[in-house]
Amino acid sequence: MSTLIAAQPPTLILEPSRGFMRLKLRDIWEYRELLYFLVWRDVKVRYKQTALGAAWAILQPVMTMVVFSVFFGRLAKVPSDGIPYPVFAFAALLPWQLFAYALSESSNSLVSNQNLITKVYFPRLVIPMSAVLAGLVDFAVAFVILLGMMRYYGIVPTAAIALLPLFVLLAVATALAVGLWLSALNVKYRDVRYTIPFLTQFWLFATPVAYPSTLVPERWRALYGLNPMAGVVEGFRWALLGKSQGPGPLLAVSVGAVVVLLVGGLIYFRRMESTFADIV
Numbered sequence: 001m002s003t004l005i006a007a008q009p010p011t012l013i014l015e016p017s018r019g020f021m022r023l024k025l026r027d028i029w030e031y032r033e034l035l036y037f038l039v040w041r042d043v044k045v046r047y048k049q050t051a052l053g054a055a056w057a058i059l060q061p062v063m064t065m066v067v068f069s070v071f072f073g074r075l076a077k078v079p080s081d082g083i084p085y086p087v088f089a090f091a092a093l094l095p096w097q098l099f100a101y102a103l104s105e106s107s108n109s110l111v112s113n114q115n116l117i118t119k120v121y122f123p124r125l126v127i128p129m130s131a132v133l134a135g136l137v138d139f140a141v142a143f144v145i146l147l148g149m150m151r152y153y154g155i156v157p158t159a160a161i162a163l164l165p166l167f168v169l170l171a172v173a174t175a176l177a178v179g180l181w182l183s184a185l186n187v188k189y190r191d192v193r194y195t196i197p198f199l200t201q202f203w204l205f206a207t208p209v210a211y212p213s214t215l216v217p218e219r220w221r222a223l224y225g226l227n228p229m230a231g232v233v234e235g236f237r238w239a240l241l242g243k244s245q246g247p248g249p250l251l252a253v254s255v256g257a258v259v260v261l262l263v264g265g266l267i268y269f270r271r272m273e274s275t276f277a278d279i280v
Contacts, residue, residue, distance in 0.1 A: 025266075028123060028126065028129070035126050035129060035133075038126060039130045041130075042131060057138035057139075057141040058145055061093040061145075062145065065089045066086075069085050072085070079212060079214070081214065081237075083237075083241050084153045086149065087241065088237070089210060090146055090149060091236060091237050091240055091241055092208065092209040094139060094143060094146060095168065095171045095236045096204065096207065096229065096233065097139070098168075099232070101135040102131065102176070102179065103179055103200060104197075104200065105132070106128040106179025106180075107178075108183070108196075109127045109128045109131040110127055110187050110276060111187060117276055124276055129176065132179060136172070139168070146240070150241075155241055155242065158242045160242070160246075161239050162239075167232055167239060170231065170235070170254070171229070171236075174228040176262065178265070180262075180269045184273075187275075187279060207229040208234060213233075213234050213247075221250050222253050225254045226253060227254070228254045230250060230254055231250055231252075231253070234250060234251065235247050
């Protein structure tokens with residue numbers, strides 16, 4: 001009898017997180033291989049059976065840049081801080097497209113992976129994270145085009161380019177922060193997905209993509225930084241295009257807003273995680 005008891009495998013008991021502060025972020029590292037697999041899967045599925053393949057990563061920001069250059073740059077005469085308007089717009093469209101794609105995919109990620117969620121245990125946080133990280137592939141492809149445009153217009157970046165990865169990280173963190181809120185809400189309220197295109201469109205025009213933040217009165221500029229993407233876009237331009245004046249207080253407020261959104265999103269996501277498999 002004792003031999004049979006000793007041969008029994010150990011029992012693993014899974015319990016939902018209790019409290020707001022037990023985020024268990026260490027679990028993400030333990031499941032890093034799953035995270036890599038999901039990112040690779042999302043990238044492959046995105047361009048599977050497409051005629052142009054990865055060229056879509058270039059066409060979308062390029063065509064948007066052309067439209068902005070014609071209507072905002074040439075017809076509306078929107079200022080571009082002394083930078084050729086096509087480069088001015090394209091440099092902002094790259095982090096914006098990264099954010100918009102990551103926000104859309106992460107917000108719908110839990111519902112899209114409901115079969116996986118209901119069958120296998122793993123940290124659910126891996127799913128929206130993989131959706132966000134998959135957008136970096138498109139960003140890297142389109143970034144090569146931006147470098148070519150800078151060379152064509154004779155724009156040489158300054159030493160501030162060393163800070164560029166931080167602004168990319170800030171864009172990813174912003175998308176993840178908002179995506180955590182929306183993905184958790186989307187599991188319970190399916191009409192959330194219908195608000196995402198409107199939210200993205202409204203957010204685009206509230207962000208200095210087609211215009212510089214200097215058009216905002218200086219006394220309101222710090223408040224404008226409550227839009228996290230305002231700090232990302234202005235910081236991206238400053239790091240790449242050699243603008244003499246940095247984002248300053250606008251960027252500081254944007255970083256603070258991202259931290260609040262991200263911490264709040266993690267807490268809310270972890271709190272709702274135990275219910276995903278039941279209601280997804």
